[in-house]
Amino acid sequence: MNIGRLLSFGLAFAFFTNLNAETKKVDMDARKRSIPILEKHIEQRADRVEVIVNDLSGLKDSEKSKQRVSQLKMTAMKGLAKSIGRYNAKRDALRQQILDARSGIPKEILERDAAVFDEHIAKRVGQILDLSKSFTQEKEVEKYEKVDGDDFYSVGLGWDDEIEQISEEWRQNRRDRVMDHKQRREVLEALNKSMESEEDQVNALQARLKRRDIVNLDRSLMQTELERHKGLLQVRKDQLKEFTNISKPETVEASPEDALDLQRSLNDAANDLRRDLDSVFALYSNLNRERQKLAALSKKVN
Numbered sequence: 001m002n003i004g005r006l007l008s009f010g011l012a013f014a015f016f017t018n019l020n021a022e023t024k025k026v027d028m029d030a031r032k033r034s035i036p037i038l039e040k041h042i043e044q045r046a047d048r049v050e051v052i053v054n055d056l057s058g059l060k061d062s063e064k065s066k067q068r069v070s071q072l073k074m075t076a077m078k079g080l081a082k083s084i085g086r087y088n089a090k091r092d093a094l095r096q097q098i099l100d101a102r103s104g105i106p107k108e109i110l111e112r113d114a115a116v117f118d119e120h121i122a123k124r125v126g127q128i129l130d131l132s133k134s135f136t137q138e139k140e141v142e143k144y145e146k147v148d149g150d151d152f153y154s155v156g157l158g159w160d161d162e163i164e165q166i167s168e169e170w171r172q173n174r175r176d177r178v179m180d181h182k183q184r185r186e187v188l189e190a191l192n193k194s195m196e197s198e199e200d201q202v203n204a205l206q207a208r209l210k211r212r213d214i215v216n217l218d219r220s221l222m223q224t225e226l227e228r229h230k231g232l233l234q235v236r237k238d239q240l241k242e243f244t245n246i247s248k249p250e251t252v253e254a255s256p257e258d259a260l261d262l263q264r265s266l267n268d269a270a271n272d273l274r275r276d277l278d279s280v281f282a283l284y285s286n287l288n289r290e291r292q293k294l295a296a297l298s299k300k301v302n
Contacts, residue, residue: 048276052076053127057134060251061176063168070179073131077183080124080131081190086281087124091117098221105291118228122235129239132187134249136176143170191240198233202226 056076061069094114098107145167205226209219 049280050123050127052276053080053131057130057249058251060134060136060249060253061172062253063172066172067175067179070135070176070183073135074179074183074186077128077131077187080128084121084124087117087121090281090284091121095221095225105288105295109291125239128187128190129243132183132243133246134251135180135183136251137180137246137248138177139173141170141173142167145169188240188243191236191243195233195236195240198229198236201229202233205229 053076056069056073059069061067091114094110094117097105098110098114143166144164146164205222208214209222209226214222
């Protein structure tokens, strides 16, 4: 091979090597810029969920809407409960990623994500309790009311132009009582179940930490998880205690003229809630993929 061709080949190789490095650097810079954008989208979606929950918490049923508001609140509560399960699953996967150290994403970022998931779980539990507390409570209402009617004759009473019938206020009060008692039973059951689960986690981790064959990384993770579950157990106990002393909620009655449209609008809100929760998880998955690609690019460039 003559010197000229060798030199040309060397220059071409250097050019394409530098070009490849520059391309990787540009790609890495682009991915760095995409991460905060994805994080912002996640935050915006989470904010929309909070707005919907706040809107539902401020409403109550009227004699016209009957149980529509209460039913939508229960639908939202069930959706939030499902999201808690999904957040817990994501957090468990993160814990495994930290333990395996295979994703390439720095441990500090994964631990921060785990803390963010914990915050979301706590917020969702709080939103469920807020919705639960916003249900209209039972009150003393006269069952019968007198209404004008045709003159009629009653033995022993004589002629009367008033009759008694079950009042709509009493009927609505009964509907409110049924829905309030139903959701309270479900929430209390969920709180007690959560407390039992946290107690089981605490006991299991304490037992495992007594073993001598655990490596330092595992022991450190277990200790962190133990403190987390101890804290959650105390939080659940406090929430259960607070839940037994609920004051009258400050809610606005659905106006009669809006009662017919209320079902559709609240259904839309509940659907938005479910879609936004799905979007949060989809965006997080995209974010994590971008982080993994960024970590891989960083290794190649360095």
